[in-house]
Amino acid sequence: MRLANKIGLVTAAGSGMGRAGAIRFAKEGACVGVVDLDQAAVNDVVAEIEAAGGKAIGIACDLRDDANARRIVKEIADAFGGLDFVWNHVGHPGPAAVEGIDMADYDLAMDLNVRSVLVTTEAALPELRVRGGGALLYTASISGLKGSPFSPVYAAAKFGVVGMVRSLAGRYAKDKIRVNAVYPGITDTPMGRVFVARPDQQSTQGQDREAILANMASTLPMGRAATPTDVANAALFLVSDEAEYVSGVALPVDGAAIA
Template sequence: MNRLQDKVAVITGSGSGMGASAAKLFSREGAKVVVVDLNADAGQSVADDINKSGGEAIFVQVDTGKEADLKRMVDESIKAFGRVDAYWHNAGIAGAGAISETSEEEYDLQLSIHLKGGFFGFKHLLPHMIKNGGGSVLFTSSVSGLKPSPASPSYSIAKSGLNILAQCIALGHGKDNIRANTICPGPVETPLWPSFMNRNPDIISPEVLTQKFIERVPLGRLIQPEEIADAALFLCSDDAKMISGVLLPVDGGLVVA
């Protein structure tokens, strides 16, 4: 307990799934939380749950593909809590499909939601983190950012970009006591999972496709959102104070299978 006592954490994509689990966990561990999501009802509900449980949280509606929204996210976080100690850019969308099936709009959306949220979110947080003596930056990548994914190259490109961005930050801003890492989840049972599994129901049923994913995971099951939240808590806490530039698979062994 209290691993984030008196810290302020900003978590994008925290209206559901991994982000919502982490927002509540971070609060239980003592953090003040900025819940960030495009879905206003979902995000506000998570913030309300935290406040009702005795924590402190605000909600900010943000499209992580827009720099102006990300700047406003930072401004509202600083206005509410005066500082930001941890930034986890977790917002994301499901893969767009094979190269032959991907439109320019879908390609741009993959890079925008994933990479802009990391790049411009950190850009606007950077002066505040320097002023406060450092901080922790975390991005949700994917095993598809570590290994090529022909089933959705645009997603794989976007996630691998977050890995490089984290390492650029780790290398360039270690002098500012800023750490940066990524979590690379395998198949996680989140609200995105059904839409991902149901992309080609005429070719393969969602149930069969899910089972094929499970069979590829050495530990033999889907990952739960809470298990990603546990890894995020560790990387954002002082327990990981000398860990930076790391790409951490949380995948049941999938990346080595």
């Protein structure tokens, strides 16, 4: 098993890629902390992991609150006896508008995409050091590599995540703490449906988000959007010891969209 004897934490693990990652990591032998705002979703993911013979602990909380973003690390490390990796996956699309921008939505996007993951990182560093190193993984986006005309605040936040990842990789290399990011393209999740509905409100008016996603996916190089499992598989490599000499990397999981 690729994560035997590892202890990890996944945020936004109640749905989409985070959920797929938590389940995949547990199948590969990790004890997994499952963190999400949605209590029912957390219970569901923990139950699925346990039913398959894995080990998981769920914490339902709002990661916008610094105290929560910090305490999840301690609770999981205390419960399982340490911490080897964190997938800081939580994020938020933020506002589409610039003129008439909703600044409360701006704050939410910055708090979840940047602030909360930094707070969780701060809490995780001493736990990883105690184990002689570990892995910090972040979720950026192809909008962290190129501009996103319909989600400018989101792009600003994800460019921020990229800057944080590259900076922390050098800073903590001597501690054997590896810092990487995945850059999903459009992914078949509830949040993916928010993004695809944005570009052309006129031509997509009246269509449901399923139809918009299907149309959009058909224009991508591989003719489909990413699945949560596509991204979870890339995440698995980056948090595992197979990636022992891989740090500071931004791995697109976008079926060649950005290429």
